Amino acid sequence: MDYRRTYVKDLLASQPQTGVEAFGWVKTRRDSKGVSFVQLSDGSCFNDLQIVIDAGTLPDETLKLLTTGASVRFTGDLVASPGEGQSVELKATGAEIFGASDPTTYPLQKKGATMEFLREIAHLRVRGNTFGAVFRVRAQAAYAVHKFFYERGFHWVHTPIITASDCEGAGAMFAVSTLLEAIEDHSGETPQTLWKLHNQNPKSDFFGKPAFLTVSGQLEAETLAMGLTNVYTFGPTFRAENSNTARHLSEFWMIEPEMAFCSLEGDMKLAEEFLRYVIQYLLDNSSQDLDFFNKRIEPELLSTLEHVANSSFEHLTYSEAVKHLESSGESFEFPCTWGSDLQAEHERWLTEVKVGRPVILTDYPKDIKAFYMRQNEDGKTVRAMDVLAPRIGEIIGGSQREERLDVLESRIKEMGLPIEAYWWYLDLRRFGSAPHAGFGLGFERLLMYVTGMKNIRDVIPYHRTPGNAEF
């Protein structure tokens, strides 16, 4: 056996020929008097290979073991299919079963299961139509991300996953420590694992100071952009927020481009180009999987994606958006006033009702945005942007960064942050500072958008959320 062999995807695209083999897992079997049909899947593409087994070809014992979930190698001839739904099929002459799958206990079936149930058997769900498609599209999208940046001369940079800088400021962090040790407690009826804290002094911890999992690679990416000009990160990101929604994960993958000599206008242009490029790439290269999502998951998916790939995004300033919201005539649960952050219901109205496609909001009040965003001349707003998309809300958050040393320093002090910790970040403004901008994009939110999947936990193989780290 060798990984260099013919896969289901290749067989389905081949002309009839003798002496072929196919490896995979049985999805279903159908029996008639003189013939049995097996749908064989190996994950190489959306469609299954239909295996035709004439009665008497295989021993009864073998045929009986060809149940949903079994892994098998079929040998035979690839022939033109007289039935509808496929151009070729494999006429079996032999079958070797590697692993049987007891149909009375195998939890996957050919008929509907809920997303919630499949999430609890996440180690098996990839064998079904939906999750096979999700993870193929995920891989294609990741490739498209790299391709997009590579074609534009961006350098992929690897910012640290463990960070001792608690100044990233993007949310609650997970601690990374060796001061804790697991101990078994046998005093109760059932033994349980407890934590023992060696001591409470961070100086004796592994890194000699408190360390955390990164919540953003942005600040480090900025340092790399101040030498490589155009860079991006694409890696895991961690937030210890107690968020329980269909669009938050504790561990997710984020894409963060950062560009030197670039204004917010260039940043917006990149964000829009990026989204439209990835969507077009998937329309061109994942059409079978997208057709399935359009048919079974989200009926408006294809028309929406095609529309977005071919039309420019609406641009609005925060202040204009607030005016639209105030005169909308809608009765929101929370009224919209200038100076406060937009509620989810406001964002939804703007992108779904008012505009009907992605919208970029810019120039937010400085008090509701991060310290590093560049201040406008009005002294009240900053060069921030959020890209909002129908159905999923905020998909991108970015800004032009504050490149003026004095303004940045006073902003850090104003917000009560420990200025000593930012010494290296401030150095960028001391030595060859340059206007620069970037954004952060949640990869799983992008995947929700392009697949139509409704819960972010269903576009990552194993989700990490508060109270859940199974598998």
Added chain:
RNA sequence: UGCCCCUUAGCUCAGUCGGUAGAGCAGCUGACUGUUAAUCAGCGGGUCGUUGGUUCGAGUCCAACAGGGGCAGCCA
């Protein structure tokens, strides 16, 4: 973190007023010369999430716990 909902067969669900359990699919057996979520007939399948309480009697009412989910906030 706050508010709300759900948990009955392997899966998806019904179960009225509190009176001791139902369907479809899956599985098994059989029928059918080529099916596409095949079809048809028959059969088996239950600690009603767990613990406690109210009651003559609890799937049904109450409480706690466990698991799952929705909305909001935080954000990507």
